[in-house]
Amino acid sequence: MNQLKRFAGIIWLLLGPVAVFYLIRTAAAEIAKKPVIDTKIQWGVFVVVFIPIAIGMMIFGWYALKGEYDHLPERSAELID
Amino acid sequence: MKETKGIWKVIGASSLGTLIEWYDFYIFGSLATVLANQFFPKTNPTAALLSTLATFAAGFIVRPFGALVFGRLGDLIGRKYTFLLTLILMGGSTFAIGLVPSYESIGFAAPILVLLLRLLQGLALGGEYGGAATYVAEHSPPNRRGFFTSWIQTTATLGLFVSLGVILLTRHSLDADQAKSIAKFNDWGWRIPFLVSIVLVVVSIYIRLKMKESPLFEKLKAAGTRSVNPLKESFGHRSNLKMVLLALFGATMGQGVVWYTGQFYAQSFIENVCKVDFDQSRTILIWAILFATPFFVVFGSLSDKIGRKWIMLIGMLLAVVTYKPLFNQFVSISNEKNKEEILSRLEVNTTATAINKYSHDSVKMHTTKHFYTDSSVVTEIKGEIVYVREGNFSDFKTPTPKIIKKLGNGGYWNMVLIVFVMIFYVTMVYGPIAAFLVELFPTKIRYTSMSLPYHIGNGVFGGLTPFIATLLTTIYTNDKLVGLMYPIIIAAVCLVIGTLYINNKINVEVDD
Numbered sequence: 019m020n021q022l023k024r025f026a027g028i029i030w031l032l033l034g035p036v037a038v039f040y041l042i043r044t045a046a047a048e049i050a051k052k053p054v055i056d057t058k059i060q061w062g063v064f065v066v067v068f069i070p071i072a073i074g075m076m077i078f079g080w081y082a083l084k085g086e087y088d089h090l091p092e093r094s095a096e097l098i099d
Numbered sequence: 100m101k102e103t104k105g106i107w108k109v110i111g112a113s114s115l116g117t118l119i120e121w122y123d124f125y126i127f128g129s130l131a132t133v134l135a136n137q138f139f140p141k142t143n144p145t146a147a148l149l150s151t152l153a154t155f156a157a158g159f160i161v162r163p164f165g166a167l168v169f170g171r172l173g174d175l176i177g178r179k180y181t182f183l184l185t186l187i188l189m190g191g192s193t194f195a196i197g198l199v200p201s202y203e204s205i206g207f208a209a210p211i212l213v214l215l216l217r218l219l220q221g222l223a224l225g226g227e228y229g230g231a232a233t234y235v236a237e238h239s240p241p242n243r244r245g246f247f248t249s250w251i252q253t254t255a256t257l258g259l260f261v262s263l264g265v266i267l268l269t270r271h272s273l274d275a276d277q278a279k280s281i282a283k284f285n286d287w288g289w290r291i292p293f294l295v296s297i298v299l300v301v302v303s304i305y306i307r308l309k310m311k312e313s314p315l316f317e318k319l320k321a322a323g324t325r326s327v328n329p330l331k332e333s334f335g336h337r338s339n340l341k342m343v344l345l346a347l348f349g350a351t352m353g354q355g356v357v358w359y360t361g362q363f364y365a366q367s368f369i370e371n372v373c374k375v376d377f378d379q380s381r382t383i384l385i386w387a388i389l390f391a392t393p394f395f396v397v398f399g400s401l402s403d404k405i406g407r408k409w410i411m412l413i414g415m416l417l418a419v420v421t422y423k424p425l426f427n428q429f430v431s432i433s434n435e436k437n438k439e440e441i442l443s444r445l446e447v448n449t450t451a452t453a454i455n456k457y458s459h460d461s462v463k464m465h466t467t468k469h470f471y472t473d474s475s476v477v478t479e480i481k482g483e484i485v486y487v488r489e490g491n492f493s494d495f496k497t498p499t500p501k502i503i504k505k506l507g508n509g510g511y512w513n514m515v516l517i518v519f520v521m522i523f524y525v526t527m528v529y530g531p532i533a534a535f536l537v538e539l540f541p542t543k544i545r546y547t548s549m550s551l552p553y554h555i556g557n558g559v560f561g562g563l564t565p566f567i568a569t570l571l572t573t574i575y576t577n578d579k580l581v582g583l584m585y586p587i588i589i590a591a592v593c594l595v596i597g598t599l600y601i602n603n604k605i606n607v608e609v610d611d
Contacts, residue, residue, distance in 0.1 A: 023599055078344040086341050087600045
C-alpha cells in the first residue's frame with residue numbers, strides 16, 4: 019500500500035502544473051473570445067485562486083512521493099515538529 | 100451522562116449562530132438579480148464590474164482569508180470570543196445591506212458600500228464555521244463527537260432552507276395581488292430578509308455571551324501552552340502542513356463540490372436549463388432539504404461507530420457515478436415532448452403596450468399556454484416590436500423569448516425525490532466531516548488548521564461549482580450535462596486521494 023501511495027504521489031505532483039497550464043490556456047482563449055471586463059475578472063479570479071491550490075497539490079504529491087503519508091500521526095505531539 | 104451535561108446548550112448556542120450566518124450569506128446570493136437592479140445597473144460598466152467583484156471576491160478570496168484571520172484569533176484568544184465577533188460582523192453587515200440606499204438615490208456610493216459589506220460577510224463566514232465545530236467538538240465525549248458535531252453540519256443546509264423560505268414568503272405577502280406583491284418585493288421588499296436578520300443575530304449574541312469558553316482551550320490557557328504563532332505552526336511546519344493538504348485534497352475538496360452540486364447547481368439547472376418556474380424550482384429544493392436534513396445527524400452518529408472515512412467517500416462515489424443519470428432525469432421530466440398535450444385547452448393571448456408615452460411604437464407580446472395530461476403547463480412568451488412607420492426607428496430591443504414550465508404533481512415530486520437523493524449524498528460527505536477535521540489537528544492550532552482546508556474545499560472548489568458548470572455549458576453548447584464534468588472530476592480525484600491516504604481510525608483524544 020505504501021508503494022502505491024508513493025507512486026500515486028508522482029501523479030499528484032504532475033497534476034498541479036497540468037491544471038495550471040490548462041487553466042491559463044482556457045482563460046486566455048476565453049478572454050480573447052470575449053474581451054470584456056466581466057470575463058477578465060472571472061478568469062482572473064480563477065487563475066489567482068487556483069494557482070496556489072495547484073502549488074499545494076504539487077507539495078502534497080511531493081510529500082506522498084517522499085513517504086510522508088506512509089504513517090499518519092496518531093497523537094498531536096507527532097504534528098508539532 | 101455527566102460527560103454530556105450541558106452539551107445541548109453548547110450545540111444550541113453554536114448552531115443557531117452558525118445557521119444565522121449561513122442565512123445571511125445566502126440571502127445575498129439568492130437575491131442577486133434583485134440586488135443587481137438596485138445597486139449594480141448593467142448600463143453602467145463600473146457598477147457591473149463591482150457586481151462581479153461582489154459575487155466572486157466574497158465567496159472565493161475573502162472566505163479563506165477570513166479562515167486565516169479568525170482561525171488565528173481563535174487559537175490565540177479563544178473560540179468563544181472569536182465566533183462571537185464573526186457573528187457580530189456578519190449580522191451587522193447583513194443589516195447594513197438592508198439599509199443602503201439604491202444606486203438611483205446615492206449613485207456610486209451604493210455599489211461600493213454593498214461590495215464592502217459583502218466582503219465583510221465573506222470574511223465573517225470564513226471565521227465562523229471552524230469556531231463552531233471546534234467549540235462543539237471540544238465539549239463532546241470522544242465516542243459521540245460525530246453525533247454532536249453533526250448538528251453544526253445541519254446549519255449550512257438549514258440556513259439555505261430558511262433563506263429560501265423567508266424570500267418566498269416575503270415575495271408573496273406584500274400585496275393580495277401576486278403580481279403587485281412581486282413588484283413591491285423587487286422595489287423595496289427585498290430589504291426585509293436583510294433587516295430581519297438583526298433580530299436573530301441579537302438573540303444569538305445574547306445566548307453565546309452566556310456560554311463558557313471551550314474546556315480544552317481553558318486548559319491550554321491555564322497551562323500556558325497556547326500557540327504563539329498559529330499560522331506558522333499550522334502551515335510552516337511540514338508535519339502539520341501535510342495534514343492540512345490531506346484534509347483539503349482527500350476530503351473537503353470533494354465534499355465542497357458534492358455540497359454545491361446537490362443544493363445550488365441542481366436548483367439552477369432546474370430553473371435555467373429545464374425552465375421550471377421560479378417558485379417551483381425553489382420549493383422543490385425546500386422539500387428535499389426538509390426530508391434529507393435528519394440524515395446529517397444519522398451519518399454523524401454512524402461515523403462514531405464505523406469511522407468517518409468510508410461514509411464520506413461512499414457519498415463521493417455515489418455522486419460521481421450517478422450525477423449524470425440523475426440530471427438526465429431532470430431534463431426528461433421537464434421535457435414536454437415526453438408528454439401528451441391537451442390541444443383543446445391551448446390558449447393564445449396577444450397584448451400590445453406602447454414602448455413609452457412619447458411613442459406610437461409598441462411591444463406586442465404573444466403568450467401561448469400548452470396544457471398536458473399530467474397537469475403540467477408550458478408557457479411560451481414571445482415579443483415583437485411593432486413600428487408605426489416602416490423601418491426600425493427605435494433602439495428598443497425585441498424582448499428575449501421565454502419558456503416557463505409548471506410541472507404537474509407527478510413530475511414535481513419526482514424532481515423532489517431526485518434532489519433529495521443528491522442532498523442525501525451531501526449528508527454523507529458533510530455529516531461526519533466536522534469530527535474528521537477536528538480530530539486531525541492539535542487543540543493549540545485546531546481553529547486555524549481546520550478552517551483553511553474547509554473554506555478552500557467548500558468555498559473555492561464548492562462555491563465555484565455553479566459558475567464553472569454554467570461556464571462549461573456556454574463553451575460546449577451541445578451537451579446540457581457538460582457542466583457536471585467539473586464536480587465529477589473533482590470528486591473523483593478527492594475519492595482516490597481519500598481512499599489511498601486517509602485512515603478510517605477515530606481519533607479518541609483531541610485534548611492534546
